[in-house]
Amino acid sequence: MLEVENLSVSYRGISALEAISLSLMPGELVGLIGPNGAGKSTLIKAILGLAPCQGQVLFNGIPLRRQRRRVTYVPQRSQIDWDYPVTVWNVVMMAQTKSLGWGRRPGNEAKRLTSAALDRVDMLTLKDRPIGQLSGGQQQRVFLARALAQQAELFLLDEPFTGIDKKTEAIMVDIFAELSAQQKTLLVCSHEWGDNLNRYDRLLLLNRKLLADDRPQAVMTMDNIQRAFGSNMPSRFTQPRTMRLVS
Amino acid sequence: MDWLLDPLNYDFMRQALMAGVLIGVLCPVVGTFLIVQQMALLGDVVAHAVLPGLAIANFLQIPLLLGAFISGMISTFVTTWIQTQSKVKIDTAMAITFSSFFALGITLLTTLKSRLDLEELLFGDILGITVADVWQVGLITVAILIAVKFFYKELLFFTFDRLGAEASGLPVNAINLGLMTVITLAIVAGMKTVGVILVMALMISPAAAASLLTTELHWMMMIGSGLGVLSSLIGMYMSYFLNIPSGPAITLTLFVCFLLALLFSPSQGVLTSHFSMAKGQNSLD
Numbered sequence: 001m002l003e004v005e006n007l008s009v010s011y012r013g014i015s016a017l018e019a020i021s022l023s024l025m026p027g028e029l030v031g032l033i034g035p036n037g038a039g040k041s042t043l044i045k046a047i048l049g050l051a052p053c054q055g056q057v058l059f060n061g062i063p064l065r066r067q068r069r070r071v072t073y074v075p076q077r078s079q080i081d082w083d084y085p086v087t088v089w090n091v092v093m094m095a096q097t098k099s100l101g102w103g104r105r106p107g108n109e110a111k112r113l114t115s116a117a118l119d120r121v122d123m124l125t126l127k128d129r130p131i132g133q134l135s136g137g138q139q140q141r142v143f144l145a146r147a148l149a150q151q152a153e154l155f156l157l158d159e160p161f162t163g164i165d166k167k168t169e170a171i172m173v174d175i176f177a178e179l180s181a182q183q184k185t186l187l188v189c190s191h192e193w194g195d196n197l198n199r200y201d202r203l204l205l206l207n208r209k210l211l212a213d214d215r216p217q218a219v220m221t222m223d224n225i226q227r228a229f230g231s232n233m234p235s236r237f238t239q240p241r242t243m244r245l246v247s
Numbered sequence: 248m249d250w251l252l253d254p255l256n257y258d259f260m261r262q263a264l265m266a267g268v269l270i271g272v273l274c275p276v277v278g279t280f281l282i283v284q285q286m287a288l289l290g291d292v293v294a295h296a297v298l299p300g301l302a303i304a305n306f307l308q309i310p311l312l313l314g315a316f317i318s319g320m321i322s323t324f325v326t327t328w329i330q331t332q333s334k335v336k337i338d339t340a341m342a343i344t345f346s347s348f349f350a351l352g353i354t355l356l357t358t359l360k361s362r363l364d365l366e367e368l369l370f371g372d373i374l375g376i377t378v379a380d381v382w383q384v385g386l387i388t389v390a391i392l393i394a395v396k397f398f399y400k401e402l403l404f405f406t407f408d409r410l411g412a413e414a415s416g417l418p419v420n421a422i423n424l425g426l427m428t429v430i431t432l433a434i435v436a437g438m439k440t441v442g443v444i445l446v447m448a449l450m451i452s453p454a455a456a457a458s459l460l461t462t463e464l465h466w467m468m469m470i471g472s473g474l475g476v477l478s479s480l481i482g483m484y485m486s487y488f489l490n491i492p493s494g495p496a497i498t499l500t501l502f503v504c505f506l507l508a509l510l511f512s513p514s515q516g517v518l519t520s521h522f523s524m525a526k527g528q529n530s531l532d
Contacts, residue, residue, distance in 0.1 A: 048414045085464050086462050097417065106400075
């Protein structure tokens with residue numbers, strides 16, 4: 001179980017997140033939603049200990065930063081330089097870097113995990129391709145394969161559904177369900193809004209503070225949207241169940 | 248063939264060529280890490296920032312290499328500090344740091360009445376390379392190549408996706424410090440051969456040319472090193488026969504290599520891709 005207690009983040013005196021407390025149970029698929037600049041990515045980074053923060057993050061009762069092998073992080077695609085000279089295979093192999101240890105080359109087990117993860121996201125045939133020659137959806141699947149190959153218990157994904165094709169979306173939804181059935185915990189940050197959000201077991205609505213934490217139907221109300229967006233609410237935001245937030 | 252062997256009759260030329268080959272192998276390997284992190288100018292920062300260290304080391308009668316190394320490392324810390332403590336972006340932080348350190352270096356060289364030859368430091372001096380210098384460059388090269396080989400997968404992960412690497416538990420601050428150390432050492436090693444200003448060219452140009460010829464990091468290093476050695480040798484011979492300083496001769500050769508890669512790279516060349524498009528057009532017709 002992931003427990004976040006009173007997590008606060010501030011950058012140069014400006015508060016980005018205020019006293020966030022939440023818990024995620026094993027097998028739960030949780031969506032993290034909110035307007036742009038709400039602090040969704042910052043919350044994920046703070047949970048991982050990648051942003052300076054106050055508060056406590058425990059996984060199964062022990063600080064998460066002491067057991068990083070049990071957590072995997074899928075960064076936003078825009079954070080990566082896709083011209084970097086590396087192949088699909090070597091990106092997925094990065095999942096083994098920590099477990100192999102310094103100076104060790106990947107053995108058969110590492111290769112098996114990498115191969116299986118690539119096969120699961122239907123990218124094994126493209127394993128030797130440079131990442132710069134992939135479509136957005138294929139890039140996202142490579143990162144998902146890297147997360148799978150790490151065999152973690154907690155998955156934190158930053159905007160995995162942004163700019164992808166239908167095939168990738170179907171594969172990801174399928175894999176999320178599979179991981180959830182294996183009692184893995186998933187926190188997925190998303191700026192979507194609409195029926196797609198029903199795929200989650202629970203939604204966290206964020207805008208610097210945690211505004212709602214409940215089943216999708218209970219979170220996706222007009223009242224909550226107004227609280228999250230305030231006066232910046234897009235004018236065409238009249239039918240929340242069919243709207244997508246504009247980035 | 249006599250023209251090829253003739254320079255080898257001189258001790259200074261043999262030493263210069265050996266140092267050139269070593270630097271030609273080393274600098275592109277280190278430069279590759281700078282390029283893939285889009286930090287090519289950091290090499291320039293460190294190269295300029297070694298000057299105050301050289302002046303102080305000369306004044307205190309301690310090894311120049313040590314002074315240059317400490318000074319170069321401080322400049323990387325200052326650059327990072329400015330960037331993290333304010334909204335000033337990395338390129339601005341680098342420009343501020345390198346010009347300030349360079350100015351401080353020149354001021355110190357003047358006020359401490361240093362006997363160091365500024366021109367030699369800036370542009371290199373093949374006549375001045377001693378056997379001890381060659382050994383020093385050799386040791387630095389071997390040590391860095393072994394370290395890069397040993398930590399390759401960690402360096403690959405770190406330079407590709409720093410946040411991902413940190414999230415997975417890799418000690419990113421230590422890796423970054425290691426990289427800065429390696430960059431500073433390579434610059435200090437290249438100082439004698441091509442000078443502090445042009446050592447940057449040896450780090451960046453061959454690796455950049457290699458990046459146009461391959462799609463894998465280790466190949467970028469190996470092809471870069473090949474081009475680095477080739478350019479060093481051609482530049483040294485040009486320096487010998489045409490009586491021009493070695494640093495600029497090597498740098499201009501490197502630029503020609505880069506230009507050739509830019510125009511004729513099989514996959515990404517400006518001319519080759521133009522021709523292949525035209526060919527594709529013809530076959531469609």
